[in-house]
Amino acid sequence: MGAVDVTRKSALGRPRSFDADEALGRAMVVFWEQGYEGASLTDLTSAMGITKTSMYAAFGNKEELFRKALRRYAEGPASYVAEALARPTALEVVEAFLTGAVETSTRPGCPAGCLSVQGSLAAGEAGRPARDVLIAWREECRAYLRDRFRRAVDEGDLPPDTDPELLARYVMTVANGIAVQAAGGAGRDELRQVADLAMRNWQPVR
Amino acid sequence: MGAVDVTRKSALGRPRSFDADEALGRAMVVFWEQGYEGASLTDLTSAMGITKTSMYAAFGNKEELFRKALRRYAEGPASYVAEALARPTALEVVEAFLTGAVETSTRPGCPAGCLSVQGSLAAGEAGRPARDVLIAWREECRAYLRDRFRRAVDEGDLPPDTDPELLARYVMTVANGIAVQAAGGAGRDELRQVADLAMRNWQPVR
DNA sequence: CAACTTCAGTACCGTTCGGTACCGAACAAT
DNA sequence: ATTGTTCGGTACCGAACGGTACTGAAGTTG
Known part of the structure; x- marks a missing residue:
């Protein structure tokens, strides 16, 4: 459990309107079920409830999302x-x-x-x-x-x-x-x- | 071992110029190494040494090729x-x-x-x-x-x-x-x- | 309020995917 | 020789892939 470090560069601008932790948990489940290659960005983002753009801004790319999902899996x-x-x-x-x-x-x-x-x-x-x-x-x-x-x-x-x-x-x-x-x-x-x-x-x- | 049934409909026409059994063996190795989804048709056919067209004519499609490769795996x-x-x-x-x-x-x-x-x-x-x-x-x-x-x-x-x-x-x-x-x-x-x-x-x- | 930053969303990028249509050439049966 | 079938090869299909540029709106800070 515990907040995953998503490294927000600053406190300025419009704050994120989705729960990154929650979203990461959803992504974890998709990877768990479908594997890395079997999970498409569409599968992932629709399960996370966010758009591709938001995913990239928050997590980097698919591979980094996977790494973070794995860390979360290890902790959960x-x-x-x-x-x-x-x-x-x-x-x-x-x-x-x-x-x-x-x-x-x-x-x-x-x-x-x-x-x-x-x-x-x-x-x-x-x-x-x-x-x-x-x-x-x-x-x-x-x-x-x-x-x-x-x-x-x-x-x-x-x-x-x-x-x-x-x-x-x-x-x-x-x-x-x-x-x-x-x-x-x-x-x-x-x-x-x-x-x-x-x-x-x-x-x-x- | 043993010939795999590739079901040639007739004896007519130009005979196949590659060894279907050998090609299937190559495909098996690719599936073995990369998994079903991880093995692309390009990976498969280039390992088999034939073109996509020949593969489809001889084995049906990717899924059938996989089934036949699995049968061959079981026998080999x-x-x-x-x-x-x-x-x-x-x-x-x-x-x-x-x-x-x-x-x-x-x-x-x-x-x-x-x-x-x-x-x-x-x-x-x-x-x-x-x-x-x-x-x-x-x-x-x-x-x-x-x-x-x-x-x-x-x-x-x-x-x-x-x-x-x-x-x-x-x-x-x-x-x-x-x-x-x-x-x-x-x-x-x-x-x-x-x-x-x-x-x-x-x-x-x- | 004004300046800034990030939001969520759409449209699109080039690439690759599995799969097909078509080709002239090669071979077998009649 | 003619006919019919399959050959290997190319070019191409629509769809989906991972990833990005651009948008107007929304929210925070000064």
Whole structure:
């Protein structure tokens, strides 16, 4: 949550008559549902309730709008990531992470799946920058998990022969798979079970 | 492999001067790499080495070309699915399935990832039919796994309290996650480890 | 009020999209 | 040889793309 910095250069002139934060939220949903390339400016601006001109003035261009929408996604629907990382034990981290992935990917009233996965996996020339941003974001997320597991090893929370790198990649893999499943129509309860199954035997992980 | 049915209406007239099978293979790679919407007709036909006119005459239109490319993908790079399902035990099925997913998603000289996952997760209006075809394909794949696990339960190969539906969804989830990871640049060895980890404790599955 | 700035909107930019009409040439069957 | 069909290639279609110039109105500051 919180106001997104839209960097108004001055306080002069006629003030903006739409809520930039609200508009960004609408754009986020469109990107979430249709991906970067699949979301046209017409789709975006009509969902945002503003004209193309206003969008360009407020957000720069389509790519910047996407970046800001992603930031907002990270702070909003995907805030479960940061919350999960703050849990006291590694087991709880994984539990919260996968639970968050399931719930965010299957939230009623929101698009099914995860923006960072379906926003752009494959892309033509035009969508490549957006794809790279999403790859970087997922990498960052994985690095956080890895660091968290390293700490857990140091603290004796995980067995000393645990491979934090591998464990982080495994958890990310399951989370990404959950997003794909959700995009394909899988329901929350079914994915909840999948997440449980993925964790059930996680303790003996070495 | 095998000739793709391109349905020549008659033997009359000048024969085709390009190899339709070869051309379809090239198109498959482009779709694999760029997705349905991301692959333009120009991208496709220039990779296929033919003109737009020839493409339309031979394959119908972009959507049909995609369908045929998907069929070819299923018979070629994704043939590991059928092979895995034919293994004698459920454990071997899962092993072969996940190994195949890793190898196909990280094959040198081929696009990273899985066509059915990144071909179209999210889509604008134009890409929706392609997306639905891919969803159906993944569903079909999952149903095959489920049926195979049901059989394994009947045969006593899996514990009688196993949930084949859940197990199939779990395996598909991991496979899909692997494809996403591969599309994000993960290497074969790393994903190989992830697949091992996903299977390591699979035996006590109930 | 006057000066300025930004508003929302329209019309339009050049480009690319998927898809077609038409072409003369090439080949097969009669 | 004639007829019929398809070839590969060019030129083009209307529509949609991302993005911009220009407009008169609206609002803030001096």
